[in-house]
Amino acid sequence: MPAQPDLAQLYDEHAPVLFGFLLNLTRHEADTRDLLQELFIKLARNPDLLDGVREPRAFLLRLAHNLAIDLMRRQGTRHRHYEQLAAESVALFAPAENPDTAEFRQRLTAALDELPPDQRAVVHLKLWAGLTFEEIAATLELSPNTAASRYRYGIDKLRARLRPLYDQIH
């Protein structure tokens, strides 16, 4: 019988990154919690899942991404997603005391939501999970070139969307 992974250690090391990624994909706190719970249940039920995995973080991000995609398919999703976003504004970034920073984060949250999920996932993994294009490609099961082009498209859209505010602040 394979040894049970140390779930508490895995949680402490990787859950914050998984949380940010899942929250950016789902834009719903309860869904994010459910997916994080589902991921750890999966790890508990399949102790050999991490056997031979060299980069646990990339592997867990891939699991999280797959779970999020499944959830969005189940929920049938974009209509519900936009309605939900209209009803509630999920806080993706930490609160900021500086009003300019607070506004920039609010606009950035909205701009990220306008990205297609595949571009948003790549942008998130590159900027806030610190993965290379090779790691992103392995995580999302893409080629590195596709990962890089999706990132470039996503960044261009964000820049176009945030340029006025960015120029104003700087």
Add this chain to the structure above:
Amino acid sequence: MNPEDFESQLRQQSLRSLPSEWRRVILATAAKNVRSTAAAPVPQRSGLGGLAALFWPHPGAWAGLAATWVAIAALNHASANQEPVAVAKNGPPTSPALILVLREQQQELLRLVMPQESEAVEPPSGFMPRPRGSRTGSFAWV
């Protein structure tokens, strides 16, 4: 707008922190799943496990069948208890003379059934066993 500056600016935006109260709930639920998986019994195909596996797909149907059999057995038992009572109540009273006749018939029947056994038990009337030395030569060598 310098692209690298813009990306750096985005990277500096710190994400919201993970709610601390989730840790306990998520890990406890995961641990429950570990225990339930480990404690799950191995399915058996013989003995009680096999019976359980056989009955499990349609427990309602099997329960109904069992209830029907119990009802039939109860009815059968009740009717078996009532029959002799009814005969005794309805039959004529037994007289001492009739009992005597029945006993004689029973003894006669015993004599007819086991005549050889009673003869075999009775010793032959003219034979008296004697010691070996006092026997006379009442038979000849052939």
